[in-house]
Amino acid sequence: MKRVLVVEDNENNMKLICLVLKKHGYEPIQAFTGREGVDKAIEERPDIILMDIQLPDISGLEAVEQIRMVDDTQEILIIAITSYAMSGDREKMLDVGFEGYFEKPIDPLTIVEDIEKIVKQRNNDNTGS
Numbered sequence: 001m002k003r004v005l006v007v008e009d010n011e012n013n014m015k016l017i018c019l020v021l022k023k024h025g026y027e028p029i030q031a032f033t034g035r036e037g038v039d040k041a042i043e044e045r046p047d048i049i050l051m052d053i054q055l056p057d058i059s060g061l062e063a064v065e066q067i068r069m070v071d072d073t074q075e076i077l078i079i080a081i082t083s084y085a086m087s088g089d090r091e092k093m094l095d096v097g098f099e100g101y102f103e104k105p106i107d108p109l110t111i112v113e114d115i116e117k118i119v120k121q122r123n124n125d126n127t128g129s
């Protein structure tokens, strides 16, 4: 079963995302702040991380930078959840190690499908090179 670390400070969003993930057979792990997200990413080594950008302590960008500095986290697929995706943001997100981003509001009907698309894309990229 795939384990998904959800880093999100909004409780309603957290509940919604975790509910949908469970319904599709994923095991969610919750973190409500950036630092908690970094700690759980390193301790739990999830398969996937959904990372909110606006968090109460450090930003999602900083959190991912810290996660990617640790050895053996490169395999974790990290997707941003953002309410603002301006032109420069996408580049910045890719630079620090995100592999995709979803814009808020999250659509519970398509989020799992969207995650699986990014997983498939990564697998194709790996076999192609």
Ligand code: MN
Residues within 6 Å of the ligand: 008, 009, 010, 052, 053, 054, 055
């Ligand atoms: Mn937030």
